[in-house]
Amino acid sequence: MNSHNEMQTTFLSVAENESFARVVIAAFAVQLSPTVSEIADIKTAVSEAVTNAIVHGYEGTRGMVTLRATIQDRSLLTIEVQDSGKGIPDVTKAMEPFYTTHPEQERSGMGFAVMQTFMDDLTVHSTPGSGTTVRMSKRIHSGGGY
Amino acid sequence: MLRSIRDGDKLLVGLDGELDHFCAQSVRRELDSQISDPTIRQLILDFSGLTFMDSSGIGVILGRYRILRERGGTVAVIHMNEHISRIFHMSGMGKVIRQLDSKQEARR
Numbered sequence: 001m002n003s004h005n006e007m008q009t010t011f012l013s014v015a016e017n018e019s020f021a022r023v024v025i026a027a028f029a030v031q032l033s034p035t036v037s038e039i040a041d042i043k044t045a046v047s048e049a050v051t052n053a054i055v056h057g058y059e060g061t062r063g064m065v066t067l068r069a070t071i072q073d074r075s076l077l078t079i080e081v082q083d084s085g086k087g088i089p090d091v092t093k094a095m096e097p098f099y100t101t102h103p104e105q106e107r108s109g110m111g112f113a114v115m116q117t118f119m120d121d122l123t124v125h126s127t128p129g130s131g132t133t134v135r136m137s138k139r140i141h142s143g144g145g146y
Numbered sequence: 147m148l149r150s151i152r153d154g155d156k157l158l159v160g161l162d163g164e165l166d167h168f169c170a171q172s173v174r175r176e177l178d179s180q181i182s183d184p185t186i187r188q189l190i191l192d193f194s195g196l197t198f199m200d201s202s203g204i205g206v207i208l209g210r211y212r213i214l215r216e217r218g219g220t221v222a223v224i225h226m227n228e229h230i231s232r233i234f235h236m237s238g239m240g241k242v243i244r245q246l247d248s249k250q251e252a253r254r
């Protein structure tokens with residue numbers, strides 16, 4: 001396997017693409033021979049970030065979401081989910097567990113906490129009015145069942 | 147359609163497939179119609195057919211918990227896989243929603 005690899009895909013901000021994004025990231029990550037549990041972690045983290053882009057970034061309006069992933073050192077998976085939506089005014093506050101701006105939609109404010117728990121590293125860059133980029137990484141110690 | 151079994155004031159509902167934001171809307175609607183009968187006091191969600199859940203699922207479960215709580219009822223879950231169990235406990239749901247094991251369920 002190559003020590004370096006990259007992929008990028010851009011899709012419309014519709015809820016159907018949440019499962020599409022999960023399948024894409026799982027297919028890309030398979031070359032690292034992750035365990036079933038690592039694959040579940042990665043799919044869940046991507047699902048959270050993509051759902052946030054659709055639900056909060058574009059608030060149900062149509063826009064494009066970009067999913068990017070790179071592999072370095074044959075083991076480090078870095079994922080970016082980017083939207084050009086409304087942005088986050090206070091990222092530190094948004095990342096607090098249980099903080100949500102949409103309790104009336106039965107959101108629980110756990111998305112960032114899930115990303116943080118299931119990945120090794122999470123950073124969020126956001127500019128109100130121009131969009132949000134969520135970057136997360138995870139080291140996969142080959143040895144999975146694939 | 148969600149599979150369900152009624153037994154007195156108990157309702158057991160099986161969830162299948164993936165519970166993400168896309169599926170949440172229809173699952174929520176179905177569950178709400180199933181629990182619309184006010185004599186249902188115990189909702190038991192069977193997760194054995196659930197292959198994926200993210201934070202959107204937490205919202206769906208806690209939302210139904212609030213409806214049942216209002217009528218003095220409870221929500222319990224059964225057959226959670228390890229991954230879903232991590233999300234379940236991370237969200238603090240474990241404090242208000244009981245996790246039944248198979249034996250308890252058989253006796254219910």
Ligand SMILES: Nc1ncnc2c1ncn2[C@@H]1O[C@H](COP(=O)(O)OP(=O)(O)OP(=O)(O)O)[C@@H](O)[C@H]1O
Nearest residue numbers: 052053056057094100101107108109110111112201
């Ligand atoms: N891409 C985004 N664009 C704009 N705002 C965002 C974005 N992602 C997150 N946010 C803001 O950050 C808050 C916290 O996000 P988080 O995913 O932790 O919780 P949530 O989406 O509200 O609830 P849950 O993920 O549990 O359904 C959101 O309520 C929203 O206000």
Ligand SMILES: [Mg+2]
Nearest residue numbers: 048052111112
């Ligand atoms: Mg979220």
